[in-house]
Amino acid sequence: MTSSTMTQHQSSTQPTAAPGAIQHPEGSIYNITSSKVHMNGQGKPAQRQGPRPSDALPNATLIKWLRDMILIREFENRCAQAYQQAKIGGFCHLYIGQEALAVGTINSLNHDDPIVTAYRDHGHALARGMSPRACMAEMFGKLAGCAKGKGGSMHMFDKPNWNFGGHGIVGAQTPLGAGLAFAAKYEFDVMKRSVDGSPAKKKVALAYLGDGALNQGALHEAMNLAGLWGLPVIFVVENNRYSMGTAIERGTTMAHDLKQKAVAYGFEGVHIDGMDIRNIYDEFKPLVDRCRENSRPAFVDLLTYRYQGHSMSDPQKYRVKDEVEMFKQRDSITLLEQHLLTERKCISEADVDAIVAECKSLSADSVEFAENAAAPELEELYSDVYKNIQPNLSPTRDYVHGTKNALL
Amino acid sequence: MPTTLAEIDFSKPLPSEQGDRVIQFREALREAMTEEMRKDDRVFLMGEEVAYYNGAYKVSQGMLDEFGPQRIIDAPISENGFAGLAVGAAMYGLRPIIEFMSWSFSLVAADQLLNNVPKMLYMSGGQWGCPVVFRGNNGAGGQLGSTHSWTVEAMYANVPGLKIAIPSNPYDAKGLLKTAIVDDDPVFFLESERMLSDKAHVPQEEYFIPFGKAALRRGTWSGERNSDVTLVSFGRPVNFCVEAADELEKDGIVCDVLDMRTVRPLDIDSIIQSIKRTNKIVVVDQCWPFASVASEVITQVCEKAFDYLDHQPVRVNTDDVPTPYAKNLEAEYLPHKGKIMRAVKSVVSKG
Structure with missing residues (x-):
């Protein structure tokens, strides 16, 4: 898109967009971005031919997906509120708009397939089964938080649920994802048992990354290693089109066809419309199965959108409201809701209301819990630094073994 | 297992x-x-x-x-x-x-x-x-x-x-x-x-060396006479310290040479035990001097054994420049035997 066409579409009421930002909603994003493989230019996903894998799933499964997505949204709404009330500190990156992505991809896995993600990580944590209380308490800096209040919003770790964390440095989690896949493969191929002694299984690791991480060296080293050694890791690009305020075309080559990045490393790359959770499952689940069976990596450009700013402090001058509205027209929760109401006819409006009420209640409860939970004792400052504590590790004081993490 | x-x-x-x-x-x-x-x-x-x-x-x-x-x-x-x-x-x-x-x-x-x-x-x-x-x-x-x-x-x-x-x-x-x-x-x-x-x-039998326990390479914990100075080092420069100590001994200067083995944990207890007998310390470190391990050792010594010191602590680091290529320059840059001997002599003579 040239700057002249951008100017042409600019409305006087809209903020001045940065070069390369989408200016016109109709047909724009789907025409110029990586999603074009699956989009027809009208903002609608291409019609699939033949049966969809998700059609074979029981109603209860899809209703659970709907519930998980609504829970994330309601939880994030509460986060925004708590952040504005200064009850949550630091940086806070919300997942609103992207719910289908975490819920759809995680539900294409086995529970003991490891995942690792970046800093916009509340959605993954909840989708993987972390309690809203542990997640919210972490952001409130409380001992009952998943990282005992030592990690915060960007560091949601959950060992029992095979969630190897949210990570704050852009792209730095991607070699970890390769390492998780390496370890799973090593268990199966070399040890012939898992590290806990149980029989080894073929696993797939997911390494989530934002589109901003596409330009980090760590990702390219991780992709090279994965391709080289046949590591069963899927690099899942949560392509919400912006790394902070920089539109993808302004920071990334081949933004219109990101799967070419995978070609260079010798493995499969696909584009998936990430606003429709059934579509994610239909495309992603077979890919997971292939990677697991063949011990191969893959790269997925999952088109999604965040409705909120990059973080809570983002005035969003870099995009126009029409663009946000366009995506809201295809809101993932609404799409699934409509499918269940009108196509499967397996739930009623009242059922949806009940789900929303339940999720609102869980989210409110998480805030109440977090507010009333105990702050870590000051002694916790000195725990979890070393596992094997010995004298003289620090000149200023001795380390301690603190309270056991509530998740363990 | x-x-x-x-x-x-x-x-x-x-x-x-x-x-x-x-x-x-x-x-x-x-x-x-x-x-x-x-x-x-x-x-x-x-x-x-x-x-x-x-x-x-x-x-x-x-x-x-x-x-x-x-x-x-x-x-x-x-x-x-x-x-x-x-x-x-x-x-x-x-x-x-x-x-x-x-x-x-x-x-x-x-x-x-x-x-x-x-x-x-x-x-x-x-x-x-x-x-x-x-x-x-x-x-x-x-x-x-x-x-x-x-x-x-x-x-x-x-x-x-x-x-x-x-x-x-x-x-x-x-x-x-x-x-x-x-x-x-x-x-x-x-x-x-x-x-x-x-x-x-290297012995045949299996052994594990604990972290945070220094080894005394020269001097003794209960010698007939106290050593004149405590030389603290780690890694390759320990060998330079030993060479310097052996040479200095010919001049009648006896050094405790402590090989730290690990710098984190740092066996400050052994350093202080030696200083209580020598009252002088020279730290030899192949890092640059600013905010080096030597800086840390000396800080801890001042914090924990200040009253035992008869001379200000002295450090011998690599020179505070990027590592040069030329053979003679690189040799001079390192914390070599000559620098260590000079440092020890200056400490002992003023003591």
Whole structure:
């Protein structure tokens, strides 16, 4: 898109967009971005031919997906509120708009397939089964938080649920994802048992990354290693089109066809419309199965959108409201809701209301819990630094073994 | 069965350092890795040229033949990638040993080494540690110029969550590396290209050297006379200190030479025990002087043993310039015997 066409579409009421930002909603994003493989230019996903894998799933499964997505949204709404009330500190990156992505991809896995993600990580944590209380308490800096209040919003770790964390440095989690896949493969191929002694299984690791991480060296080293050694890791690009305020075309080559990045490393790359959770499952689940069976990596450009700013402090001058509205027209929760109401006819409006009420209640409860939970004792400052504590590790004081993490 | 750190009886005296089973430093390292890999199939070795090349410096020679390419793994030149891979694998439950051909190259993996490796246990609220041993050559290798001659101990020792071991001889190399591999915390293990061919007796029997216990290389804890000065060092410069001490002894100056073996933990207790008898300290460190390990040692001495000092603490570091190429300049740049002797004499004469 040239700057002249951008100017042409600019409305006087809209903020001045940065070069390369989408200016016109109709047909724009789907025409110029990586999603074009699956989009027809009208903002609608291409019609699939033949049966969809998700059609074979029981109603209860899809209703659970709907519930998980609504829970994330309601939880994030509460986060925004708590952040504005200064009850949550630091940086806070919300997942609103992207719910289908975490819920759809995680539900294409086995529970003991490891995942690792970046800093916009509340959605993954909840989708993987972390309690809203542990997640919210972490952001409130409380001992009952998943990282005992030592990690915060960007560091949601959950060992029992095979969630190897949210990570704050852009792209730095991607070699970890390769390492998780390496370890799973090593268990199966070399040890012939898992590290806990149980029989080894073929696993797939997911390494989530934002589109901003596409330009980090760590990702390219991780992709090279994965391709080289046949590591069963899927690099899942949560392509919400912006790394902070920089539109993808302004920071990334081949933004219109990101799967070419995978070609260079010798493995499969696909584009998936990430606003429709059934579509994610239909495309992603077979890919997971292939990677697991063949011990191969893959790269997925999952088109999604965040409705909120990059973080809570983002005035969003870099995009126009029409663009946000366009995506809201295809809101993932609404799409699934409509499918269940009108196509499967397996739930009623009242059922949806009940789900929303339940999720609102869980989210409110998480805030109440977090507010009333105990702050870590000051002694916790000195725990979890070393596992094997010995004298003289620090000149200023001795380390301690603190309270056991509530998740363990 | 893997050895765990808790099972090791560190109160048992270590086997004698005297004997005729003389092997090279690099062989001692290889024995440590091989022994632990035989016991624990979670342990693997990954690095540049460790497998088919048999090690850029022949440390891993023959290990590919014994363990095969799935456990002795040639990595491409992408330190950030394979350091990060090790973090993920360690969190999952494996015990990686990562060889850096040179610690100088670890700088391109700095984000993983400084952000993820030491902090994972803390950031995850105790859910995951990062039990990786990163090892390789540290310090001036011999006319390699500035980019390839890094001494990283001061920089990395600044970060809580790491342990740092720096052996000065083959016996310690084996015993410390074995301890590093079974430790549940990440260990940065700093070797020296200039010491890999050094030979010494390494006993047949299995032994683990505890971290945080210095070895007295010259002087005695209960000598007929107190030594004149406490010389503190770690890694390769320990050998320079020993040379200096032997030379100084001819002039009637007796030194306690303390080999710290690990800088984090730092055995400040042994340093103070020696200072109580000598009242003088010279710290010899191959890092640059500003915010170096020597700075830390001296700070702790001032904090904890100020009243025992009869002379201000003195440090001998590398010169505070980038490492030069020219042979004579590089030789002068290092904390060599001559500099150490001068420092000791200045301290003793004023004492």
